[in-house]
Amino acid sequence: MSSPAQQSAGKPVAFVSAQALRARMHDAVNDPHLRQSFRGAMDFLMAKRAAQFPDQGELDSLRSLSESIRQYSLSRLPDLLEQLESNLTRNGVQVHWAETPEEANAIMLGIAQRHAAKLIVKGKSMVSEEIEFNHAMEAAGVGALESDMGEYIVQLAGEKPSHIIMPAIHQTKQQIARLFAEHIPGVDYTDNVDALIQIGRRVLREKFEVADIGLSGVNFAVAETGTLCLVENEGNGRMCTTVPKVHIAITGIEKVVEKLEHVAPLFSILTRSATGQAVSTYFNMISGPRRGEDKDGPEEVHLVLLDNGRSQAYADEQLRKTLQCIRCGACMNHCPVYTRIGGHAYGTTYPGPIGKIISPHMMGLEQTHLLPTASSLCGACGEVCPVKIPIPELLIRLRGEANSAPHANPAMVGQGAAYDPKISLLWKLWARLYARPATYRAFTWLATRFRALTPTQQSGWTAARTPLKPASRRLRDMVKDRR
């Protein structure tokens, strides 16, 4: 593994400093193994997705429908959250609300302590990563064990996921073989993938059997029925939500849809966009704890609804589109920047294009204003997004928010964080020059005459490029000659 992951090993990400971000990106780009891993994996995922959509017409129809469902759900969000809460409560699920990661962790720690829980087994949940759930529990003496194979590997290695769908995508099977041999008692080195998975199965089955609490995320929450839907392949999600006596689900407030039928197209486009599967092995619809004639299932089910900056994105018509996301990861699979630097270099829970547009709401622009600049604006992310989030437009908007002069009532925390009066003045002058033909002509005339005076050191530009120098003749003069 490259140094960036080790630097951030196990530590909560609190600040994405410009220096650290640039250093991590530099390290990642210069790590041929890392680049090879990501290039191979992204090519694989892109090909698998493409194979799922042989019919462009069907893809267009499904994308439009999915976008409409997400926008419709968001337009009614506060009502749907109340409807969801009342139906879940009717089903026997306890609903909690948290504005911040600290509140969410406190709620879940409270539940764990009430049950004197020693071990929480976890299904895959990016929201639990977002709030540093494992650290919060461990600090209070409660064990939190990841059970998704990829998450388990990443936790053993003391790392964070480098991809939201395939957390251990940066690790080779040889690295995982060494990790298992080192950390799991009685296990010898084997890089046979089937054998490694069977080792993970054996270790984690012992934990499912004894865990006090199971934690999961939520892919869709259905308001009309009070149902939590989970998408997975491994069966660990079912284990975590079925075997322990208590199930806690955590989700962002944006994941709610009104009707059960709305999940059909969203589920279909999610698995096909994410891993190129027509369907996942399991689609798990949970509508309450064990009740009536039921003989198994948890006795208590809790749902924690987390804001953590989502309501800020919601307040602005354009930024609200960020919340349409169904977390498929297709934007990162198709991103030329993500493919070259991998997920860890971003330093945020959500890497890649979606991370660049959601993290500023969670962490503020002071800490994240560089993220939207880590893009070539090629547009691939927007083109593949199953719910048509205009990611490139949002990146430009966030750059504008970060670089404009601080003003009252900004749409975002940290607005103006990257504002530099000198650069701002320079752009203003440039705009004036280019908006007036007479001054522009005079300027270009002077530039060609005094080109010898161009400085050879041009700040950031010449760090990796040859200096810019005006041509000896203007384009307009050359065109005139030709006539």
Place this chain on the structure above:
Amino acid sequence: MSARDRILAKLRKARPELPQHLPSLDDHYAPRARGESRQERLARFRTGIEGFHADVHVSTASDWPQVLATLCAEKNIQTLMYGAATPAAAQLEATAFGGTTLRPWAGQFEDLKADLFHRVDAGFTLARGAIAETGSLILWPSGDEPRTLSLIPPIHFVLLDAATIQPTFYDALNSENWAAGLPTNALLISGPSKTADIQQTLAYGAHGPKELIVIVINVEGGTV
């Protein structure tokens, strides 16, 4: 003011005045509700789920217990657990299972937990239906057939009536009006448990069943 009230107040303050228009889901799904025959639909389901590494055996309403008994013998299954009060249970119990012990689910999960994890080799459940488009089984676990029967034992046998196969997930949940009364847990299952978390290499038997075996009752008979 609670966190709940603060979050809802923030959202309400920002809320767009008119709710967005929602297009009809029927328009998207209607062109794909093909006028296919039951056999064609079964064939589509079969291709789908076999692609996910499940085994499919087509049988009849009277012969399926014998098919199951033969499979249990081939796979050397010592203990097969099933739901006691289902219509299929009586048929199972009337069949000679040779070396396989038939064990009905009895009691609460806590009484059976250790056995399910360590001593039951296979679970048997009914499917409520299936989805042709994706090759998915629909299970609605209940007190008669608890959720862990299809989760913890290493092999999961499922009995499916071909007449209950729907074209799409959308058709299944709409035509049967699921929203009017879902069970505690409803499931779609498409193959045995799997993962590709190590170097995108597909491996079966991650945390759930290592094998999924579907026995289809096909009243019309014939080859599929």
